[in-house]
Amino acid sequence: MSEEKNSKIEEQINQNKYLVGPGLGLIIIGLSYLVWWLMPFAFDAFFVDMRWAHNWVYAIVILNVGIAWYYKSPLSRIIAVFQAFMLPVTASGSFDTIILTYVSTFIAFLWVLTLLIEKIRGIEFLKERCSLKTRNWINLHTMVFTWILIAHISLVFLIGRLPLENQLLGFGTYAGYLANLPPESLEFATWAFDITLLAWAAIVIYEQIKLGYNYKNKPWPKFGFWWVFVCMGSSLIALLIQELTIGF
Known part of the structure; x- marks a missing residue:
């Protein structure tokens, strides 16, 4: 019985060896997002309209x-x-997205610095003040809270910005939140990305x-991971359809 139990435990560990789960999915999205918006054509779009910088914030935060x-x-x-709080702030168009890009980069640096210090010290911050349960x-x-905040990319666009966009465009292309974000209703x-991300x-x-x-470190269900490719694939297909119909 003990051999059978050990075999099952070993099998679970092997199944979860590469820790495929939400983290890997977000890394794939974040890296793809970042690479895409560092491409020459993306920089061309940025130089025409600097409001597209919000995509850099999204990429850095998701990664x-x-x-x-x-x-x-x-x-x-x-x-x-x-x-992750940078996402609803950025998606709302409340602040200059260039500044928010710098802020998110700084927070990412702070996160890496925290990790390095903890690794070098061999002890986590707050460990002595927190019980294992805490x-x-x-x-x-x-982590769940960060996922909810990631969903706010979609929620803010679909519920917050979209209903107001045509009204704001009536006052000008830089009215309201359009001062910091480009029109995206078309x-x-x-x-595609926002609906699938939600x-x-x-x-x-x-x-x-x-x-x-x-x-027990059970393998994470794979559906959420594979859905990441639905997010990216549907966005690329939608981009192609847009190019073939109304253009950019």
Whole structure:
């Protein structure tokens, strides 16, 4: 019986060897997003309209949150929450997105610095002040909170900006939030990405609820991970459809 039990444990560890889950999915989205918006054609769009800089914020934050999933430390994950707060702020068009890009870059640097210090010291910040139960609670719920904040990219666009865009355009192309964000109601890729990203957030939160604290390190359900490719693929298809129909 003990051999069979050990075999099952080893099998679970092997299944979860590469830790495929929300973190890896976000890393793929974040890296793809960043690479795309560092391409020459993206810079051309940026130089024509600097308001497209909000995509750099999205890329940096999503990538940072994805990496944070792999490092369970209360302070680092609290920093990741502050990083994720940049998403609804950016999506709302409340501030200059160039400045927000610098802020998100600084927070990412702060996160990396925290990780390095903890690794060098060999002890996490707040470890002596937190019980194991509190540590686990913070690590789990901060990550869920970051996913909710990521979903706000979609929510703010669909509920906050979209209903007002035509009215604001009536006053000018830089009225209201358009001072910091470009009009996107006719951007098919934005629609596709935001709708599928909202679905992604719902999927991974549901998966987290099913797993709970996952003390046994069970493999993460793969549906949320594979949905990432639906997000990216649908956005590219939507971009192609836009090019073939109304153009950019």
